Amino acid sequence: MENEIRQDKIVGSRRPSNYFWSFFLFFGGLGFLLAGISSYFKINLLPFANPTELVFIPQGLVMMFYGTLSLGLSIYIIITVLLDIGSGYNEYNRPENLVKIVRKGFPGKNREILLTYPLPNVRAIGIKITEGLNPTTSLYLCLKDKRNIPLSPVQEPTAISKLEEEAADLAKFLDLKLENL
Template sequence: MQEDIRQDIIIGSRRFSNYFWTIILFIGGLGFLLAGFSSYFKINLLPFANPTSLTFIPQGLVMTFYGTLSLAISLYILATLVWDIGSGYNEYNKLESLVKVVRRGFPGKNREILLTYPFTNIRSIGIKISEGLNPQRTVYLCLKDERKIPLTPVQQPSTISNLEEEAADLAKFLDLKLENL
């Protein structure tokens, strides 16, 4: 029974890099915001610097803008961490002849994203490897209507051998051919 169902867990936004950038952006943004307020009110709000000597226009205003922007981005990343955006699983069910791709989205009526594909609509398992400044190594579910559904999570690219092994195992499990995209 268990050998007929395979489930791959997908980690969403709860990765170390997102925690790291949330903390860094929050601390930096708070520092810039306090420096901008210090230059406006002429009261030192920072214990390690004296931004009261800055003129508010333009330096203090720019620091306030950057601080506000940085805090907003850190709060956005924090919200994606709390809601765990992008997490879910891929389920390959031979008993029902279905592939289910389940992901979490932003809160609302479409919070849970569920895509189901019958085996009869699946053409192959595809691998796409692109190197360069933004390398991408992705396994796709290739459908007969030429759509390509990504199955791997957004993360640091895994090694080519791991990606090929993962795709080959999946193609063997689903009894599909493996193709290079």
């Protein structure tokens, strides 16, 4: 029975890149905000620079704006990391003939996102590879009604060979064909 159910874990927003960007944006934004406040009050709040020499309008005001924006963005990223938005799993259940896609969303009545699809409604497993400045590799569940449901998380691009191997393994498990999207 355990070979009849497959569950693939999905990493949400708790990725190393989000930790890096939240740290970088928080301290960078804090520096800009303190520089802007220092230029307004003519009191040096930064130990490594002297922003009191800046003219408040426009330089100090712009630094405060960028600092506030950066702090807001870092707080948003920290909240998504703490709530682990986007994490979950994909479950492929052959005895019940179901595919379940479970993800965590933002707090509220729809915190848990659950999508279920009967296996007879699934046409194929699709692979989409886009190259260029922003390369992406994605795995999709292709339904008979022409919808493509993403199975892979939003992340840094994975190796094409790894994605193809994963897709072939899943298609073999579900007894479906592979498609190039």
